[in-house]
Amino acid sequence: MSTPLPAAHLQVNGLHKRFGTYTALDGVSLEVDQGELVCLLGPSGCGKTTLLRCIAGLERQDAGSLFSGERDISTLPPQARDYGILFQSYALFPNLTVAQNVGYGLAGLARDELRARVMEMLELVGLAGSEQKYPGQLSGGQQQRVALARALAPSPSLLLLDEPMSALDARVREHLCTELRQLQKSLGITTLMVTHNQDEAMLMADRIAVMNHGRIEQYASAETIYQSPATPFVAEFVGQGNWLPFERDGQGQACVGGRPVRLEDGRGGMRGRLFCRPEAISVNPADAADNRFRAQLREVTFLGNRCRMSFELDHLPGHPLLAELAPEDMPRLAGPELWVALPPRSLQVFA
Known part of the structure; x- marks a missing residue:
């Protein structure tokens, strides 16, 4: 008797979402395996950010279901989903120090534990020694690292990234993409990232879901999508x-x-x-x-x-x-x- 395969780390089943007469998601299904980095790639308005927000619990889908392993999270509030989120704007608190920003989601830890965790996260992202600085004293790349450290601090089961590099110049963006990919691999943290930048997706992802008009047109490795595009849209959008x-x-x-x-x-x-x-x-x-x-x-x-x-x-x-x-x-x-x-x-x- 064969052993059943374990459930995917994240399962998205037939998600639909409308805003008035506009269809943002049209029956989207997706599976993300443990430790995988998956990119949602597509032009503005294709539904990729809406999909990420539904997975995070920040938007409620009109139909369809979401599973984390075998746990149904379709109706759970964001704080019950055990996900870390890094937004396009970083959303750092300008009146809090770097250390206070990173430790913001660690309420309940003893002071020594909290400080140790914050120092560990800052060292992980290469910002040891910056804990007393304020966001306004940091470069865009450094602010991105602080936001990443804050998202990783609670040890989430899934990391959600919404266009995290879009505010950076090309050279810094490529460098941080490489760093983030290496960090994701070393931690083994399952990651779902939204981007419209095909170079970011090709550089970082284990698999890419190319989206258009609220649907996934192809879900495969970067090599497969580039060499064997499934639709004319994928062929034209990638490369x-x-x-x-x-x-x-x-x-x-x-x-x-x-x-x-x-x-x-x-x-x-x-x-x-x-x-x-x-x-x-x-x-x-x-x-x-x-x-x-x-x-x-x-x-x-x-x-x-x-x-x-x-x-x-x-x-x-x-x-x-x-x-x-x-x-x-x-x-x-x-x-x-x-x-x-x-x-x-x-x-x-x-x-």
Whole structure:
């Protein structure tokens, strides 16, 4: 007899939420395993923050259920859910010291225990020695660390992060993303994070739930979402991409702009769109390469560790495509004309 699998650390089952006539959540279901970091990724208004607030108990869903392990928390107030929350604004008390902010949620501990826990949390986030400072004396990155220490201090079973890096500049944000991920792994704390920044999600998450119009369009690892997007929205929202119209001729051969194109395993319907990533396109390939077409180079943009080329296929004008090369590969391009190849394995078909 097989042993039943343990319940997920967090289970979201068919959540619906409306604000008047606006549907914020439309039957969202999600499972988060113990120790996992999951990102809710999507544009503004897609429902990701509403989902986080329902999980936290700050909003009440209209339908659906929430479970923490096997415990039904669907109607519990926020303080009974054992969750730590870090908001976009950090919400630090400006009139309290760093130590007082971190210890705010530790009421009931003896003074020595409280002080020891606060010192432990500040050392954990790299702010030992700052306990007597006030939030106004700290940088944005330091304030974020204080807010994180406060959220972690009560040892919550789940950490909820709502756009925690959005107020920081790019360099500080990337550094703190890496630090937060390392800290989350070392503590083994289950974490759910809301972001609209795909780089943050790709850098930090074990799994990403891409949301659009109150629904989850794909829930998978960063690698799967990037390499095998489930829907056109996911393909367009995560990373750069190219789209080509295709249709089949009378013999069933897939064609782009009237020219035959080979698709892997003969997949695809009678017509639709082909999608591929810029880095998948081969520039000036061998003569025998599949799907090799002549193209006109329109523009080259230097991006540091790569160069982005914009070009058009000779037989498909008006459909600009992007390819990316390492800078050291650029000198082998001569003149505005070039050949490109679209490897069949890199072409994904959408009806």
